[in-house]
Amino acid sequence: MSYVKGLKCRECGRRYPKEPLFVCEYCFGPLEVDYDYERIKKVLTRKEIESRPKNLWRYRELLPIDGRPSDGLNSGFTPLFRAKNLEKVLGVKELYIKDDSVNHPTLSFKDRVVAVALSKAKEFGFDTVACASTGNLANSTAAQAAVANLKCYIFIPADLELSKIVATLIYNPILVAVEGNYDQVNRLCTEIATVYKWAFVNINIRPYYAEGSKTFGYEIAEQLGWKAPKHIVVPCAGGSLITKIWKGLKEFYKLGLIGELKTKIYAAQATGCAPIVNAFKENSEIIKPIRPNTIAKSLAIGNPADGIYAVSTVRESGGWAESASDEEIVEAMKLLAETEGIFTETAGGVTLAVTKKLIEQGKIPKDESTIICITGQGLKTQEAVLEKIGKPIKIKPNLNSFEEALREKK
Numbered sequence: 070m071s072y073v074k075g076l077k078c079r080e081c082g083r084r085y086p087k088e089p090l091f092v093c094e095y096c097f098g099p100l101e102v103d104y105d106y107e108r109i110k111k112v113l114t115r116k117e118i119e120s121r122p123k124n125l126w127r128y129r130e131l132l133p134i135d136g137r138p139s140d141g142l143n144s145g146f147t148p149l150f151r152a153k154n155l156e157k158v159l160g161v162k163e164l165y166i167k168d169d170s171v172n173h174p175t176l177s178f179k180d181r182v183v184a185v186a187l188s189k190a191k192e193f194g195f196d197t198v199a200c201a202s203t204g205n206l207a208n209s210t211a212a213q214a215a216v217a218n219l220k221c222y223i224f225i226p227a228d229l230e231l232s233k234i235v236a237t238l239i240y241n242p243i244l245v246a247v248e249g250n251y252d253q254v255n256r257l258c259t260e261i262a263t264v265y266k267w268a269f270v271n272i273n274i275r276p277y278y279a280e281g282s283k284t285f286g287y288e289i290a291e292q293l294g295w296k297a298p299k300h301i302v303v304p305c306a307g308g309s310l311i312t313k314i315w316k317g318l319k320e321f322y323k324l325g326l327i328g329e330l331k332t333k334i335y336a337a338q339a340t341g342c343a344p345i346v347n348a349f350k351e352n353s354e355i356i357k358p359i360r361p362n363t364i365a366k367s368l369a370i371g372n373p374a375d376g377i378y379a380v381s382t383v384r385e386s387g388g389w390a391e392s393a394s395d396e397e398i399v400e401a402m403k404l405l406a407e408t409e410g411i412f413t414e415t416a417g418g419v420t421l422a423v424t425k426k427l428i429e430q431g432k433i434p435k436d437e438s439t440i441i442c443i444t445g446q447g448l449k450t451q452e453a454v455l456e457k458i459g460k461p462i463k464i465k466p467n468l469n470s471f472e473e474a475l476r477e478k479k
């Protein structure tokens with residue numbers, strides 16, 4: 070049973086059939102999945118959703134597959150919890166963390182989009198999947214392709230963190246390390262996708278893939294007790310996640326699953342790669358591509374595909390956009406670990422550092438509910454903190470040596 074009407078151009082509204090298409094042939098606008106909300110409204114109640122297994126497919130009528138979901142059956146429904154210690158440090162009243170650093174199976178929010186992309190790729194009859202990745206998408210596509218018995222080609226910039234390379238190669242895909250930055254990798258893959266009949270999850274089946282990000286927003290609303298928070302801070306790379314969290318909340322409102330929608334959405338980027346933040350602050354209608362230079366490699370997209378939609382999401386919701394330096398990112402990673410026991414990757418450092426700034430600037434009021442989106446795992450970006458944390462105290466295996474070390478430490 071499918072609730073998908075087809076694809077629709079975001080710019081000119083022209084309609085397309087459910088096929089592996091991603092760009093409007095008339096205006097070159099991106100295509101988006103179009104649903105039959107009238108019919109969805111009749112079946113998708115709070116009670117119905119609550120009765121389903123705790124994974125991202127509990128919202129399946131709002132996801133773009135026709136048959137039964139086949140991938141990511143353990144992905145999503147990650148913890149959302151009150152951050153009491155961090156509230157004290159930041160001087161705010163109601164702060165929550167939505168924690169995709171423990172998403173299944175590869176510890177980032179990309180497990181959501183890949184679950185949807187691979188389910189859809191199989192419906193289309195593809196036997197090979199591929200992606201252009203800044204790291205996490207590589208991990209997730211390789212892992213889930215292995216489970217789905219699909220052939221897999223992964224393209225990454227050659228200078229990625231070691232852990233992200235290892236956490237891709239372990240699944241034995243064909244991993245291609247391109248001497249260039251992500252934007253060059255992406256351009257190459259767009260070319261490859263015209264020659265080879267592969268499902269590039271974030272290129273030719275991007276409209277379907279991107280819908281998976283909505284579940285991050287659905288879960289926030291459901292886990293807050295079917296209500297939308299006042300503020301959500303979202304890390305941005307290509308600008309898809311932030312756009313889809315907003316779309317997801319608007320759908321929930323339209324379907325009557327939440328009663329009120331007064332959420333402000335904030336974009337967080339690293340100062341070394343902030344094309345979305347720059348466009349917002351310059352009040353610009355276009356994204357000026359930049360050459361990324363930051364430790365937040367998972368967010369290092371200089372020419373974001375959905376950048377302009379990310380900016381309009383921030384504007385439409387009444388939020389703001391801000392960036393954080395590499396130093397602030399590391400400080401925030403340490404702060405999250407020391408207060409809430411969460412070891413996030415550099416992207417999470419970006420989000421918390423930006424949240425802290427927005428609170429200090431008074432953009433986020435101290436007494437309103439705020440969600441920090443933690444999207445990735447710190448064990449994957451150890452290089453970023455290795456020289457910025459303590460060292461183990463080395464001793465001989467006897468009590469004397471221990472007590473001597475203790476005295477020295479004091």
Ligand SMILES: *Cc1c(COP(=O)(O)O)cnc(C)c1O
Pocket residue numbers: 177178179205206304305306307308309310311367368414416417444445
């Ligand atoms: C990809 C990624 C993002 C941002 O995703 P976009 O949808 O491209 O903006 C955020 N955090 C992490 C850890 C990511 O890997």
Ligand SMILES: [Zn+2]
Pocket residue numbers: 078079080081082083093094095096097098
């Ligand atoms: Zn169009």
